[in-house]
Amino acid sequence: MKRENAFLIMIVAGAVCLAAGADWRTGFFAPWLAEILLIAAFPVFVLFLGLWWNASEGEEDIPFLGY
Amino acid sequence: MKRREGRGTRISRISRTISELENLAGLYAVLFIAVTLIGAFTLPSLLYQEDQLYPKTIDTNSSLNPYERGGTPFNTTEVRAQYPENSPYLGYVTAYLTPVTRFIADHTPYLGTTIVAHPGGIIDEILYNTRGLDTVAETSILFVAFAIAAHLFRRED
Amino acid sequence: MFELPVTTIEGPEIFVIEFGDIVNYFTVYTAALFTFALLFTILVIISRPERQVDIAFGGDAFYTKDVTPAQMKFQRFMALACGLATLGAMMSGDVFNFTLFTSMVGITNIGIVAAYKYKHVLNAAFQYGIVAMIATVPLFGSAAIILATTGTLSMWELFGSTIAVPLIAKIFLVLGVMGEGMAPFYVAKAEITRAPGAPYVLMIHVSSLLLFLRVVEIVISM
Amino acid sequence: MIDYLIFGTIIGLLFHGIHRKVIARIQGRPGPPIWQEILHTLKFSFKQTWIPKTASQTLFVWVVLVAIGIWSAALIVLVTEGSILLLFGIYMLHKIVEHGMGLSSGSPYGKFGAIRSVMSAASELPLFATVGAIYLFTGSLLLTDILAWQSAHGPLLIFAFPAAVALYVVILSKMHYSPFAIIESKEIVSGNMTEHFGVWRAGLEVAFALKTYVLLFAFVLLFLGPLPLWLVLAVMLLLLLSLSFICAFCPMLSPYDTVTMQSLTMGIVAVYIVIVGVILA
Secondary structure, eight states, X not given: OOHHHHHHHHHHHHHHHHHHHXXXXXXXXXXXXXXXXXXXXXXXXXXXXXXXXXXXXXXOOOOTTOO | OOOOTTTOOHHHHHHHHHHOGXXXXXXXXXXXXXXXXXXXXXXXXXOOOSSOSSOOOOOTTSTTGGGOOOSOTTSOOOOOOSSGGGOTTBTBSOOOOOHHHHHHHHHOSSSSSOGGGSXXXXXXXXXXXXXXXXXXXXXXXXHHHHHHHHHHHHOOO | OOOOSOOTTTOSEEEEEEETTEEEEEEHHHHHHHHHHHHHHHHHHHOOOOOEEXXXXXXXXXXXXXXXXXXXXXXXXXXXXXXXXHHHHHHOOBHHHHHHHHHHHHHHHHHHHHTOOOHHXXXXXXXXXXXXXXXHHHHHHHHHHHHHHHSOOBHHHHTSSSOOOOHHHHHHXXXXXXXXXXXXXXXXXXXXXXXXXXXXXXXXXXXXXXXXXXXXXXXXXX | OHHHHHHHHHHHHHHHHHHHHHHHHHTTOOOOOTTHHHHHHHHHHHSOOOOOTTSOHHHHHHHHHHHHHXXXXXXXXXXXXXXXXXXXXXXXXXXXXXXXXXXXXXXHHHHHHHXXXXXXXGGGHHHXXXXXXXXXXXXXXXXXXXXXXXXXXXXXXXXXXXXXXXXXXXXXXXXXXXXXXXXXXXXXXXXXXXXXXXXXXXXXXXXXXXXXXXXHHHHHHHHHOOXXXXXXXXXXXXXXXXXXXXXXXSOXXXXXXXXXXXXXXXXXXXXXXXXXXXXXX
């Protein structure tokens, strides 16, 4: 996985998490929507945060898919 | 605690019994028999509900005996349903049609006219009308069982 | 129009799908279970089996078990059928329909591993098959007792306080699901899951646990 | 809401660290500092990561996401005071995650862990005894109603003590190093987690931290009733310490012995429920 891609996904997932959290507090949308969004986005955020951290910046790509 | 070689504590003896594959069916059967015995004692408290949702009168003289549901062929029959509003075709042989089938039935004269068009349909006709999803589930069970048997029979080795 | 009589167990229904007399429903609880089953059914479609590594103990030797494409196709088909049956059981609003889906789960669970040639897996599947067959008696027996004593099969009526479902029918239902989903002592299931083909074999576990969760809801509500 | 999740993760990881520390002290070792598990998680997330060649790749990654997802959902259920049936459903779904985690890699150690996880599925049975007992008393499974009932009548711990014991056994069987933790016992390396390293392991650590937090939190809410947050955390810590003591003193049971023990617990609570049900009814 490219560092930029991991970063991008992490930012998007994080933004969704924050938005869902804010929405749940303010009650702008339905709370269940916020909950579902949070449950879906939080795991993605955690994993891609790690993938972004450990992705190397040099020429080589980390062998994300094994082969 | 004094233990003899190879026997272990009570708990490990129970563990050993339940870890044997061959004991499994027996254990389940014991459980089943125990529950059935309890059930047999409560039997007098079980009362037959006269007001049945799917009533059935058995006419032993009919040539269609177990499958006889009354009424005249190709006409409406008195059928009860839990939710009649969900079965707009109630009383015809096909009392319930899925939305897709209803669309087909409304637009062609060839389909959706009888539920005896496939094996599951016959089962459903035997049981009762109005239960479309059961038909699907029953047919699927038969189909899956058949697929397993066919696969096992046809595999090469 | 349809409203669950008891909302203190799993909350009110979210939406209802009407199939004639069989009125399926989703509450937060069953919707969560449904989503989970759906997730793993999709997983069955998109993922490929792993290659199990077996170590010959006492040396450096190891070998991997490959799942042949033909076998994989059949397994995937069975796992998919199992997933669909689980989905059906999760949303069912009718006792008889639920028992039907349950017995279908039992059959497909055996189908998933039936094509293997490993003796211990087949042996476990055989024992499981026997239990699953015995279990159809209490399973459908419970539906029959419920229909005979209450006159209806719809959970919408049965969950109400006016209808008393006999205890024996409830126990039979649980016992039947235990047999089909292999809940009691798990030996056979544990042995079955030694088979390669992780995403498919996992479906055995997914289906039986979800069935168990659903039957708990039904039994408490009735 | 996201703040609850992050708070839960950090507290859960801290609890894991305290757990290790207490066990080490009881066994006469200095033990790691209590924030070790937080460092651990960070360390794992910085490590190079890939997927083993023999693994079922999609499943291998997906279980990690599902693990975090279900425990986030569980925490949300607790916070929004939803149905505890859902909470315990999630606990059972965790079993599937454990199983999938072990099977997906193709490693023999992972497979052993996964099979043990299927075997020990009896650990869920006491849970339903707990649910049944609570329902008998409160007549509702919504957390809101249970908390209201406890405010009116006093803590359920007194009324339904055997159910509390059953839930305690359930939590115990999910702790690291517990006598019931056969799926990750050291003779099979790390059991089902063996092949999940790097970021995957960091994700799993987050999920497990949430799990510990949710289970302890649920115990306090269900059996002690509504308390202020600092008191909840204090009680959770006490509970954790008692669990650590058991984990430090008890050896690992053999796989089928755990099944027997948990089934027996279930049996005792079931008898209790029948007795209470008959007396109350």
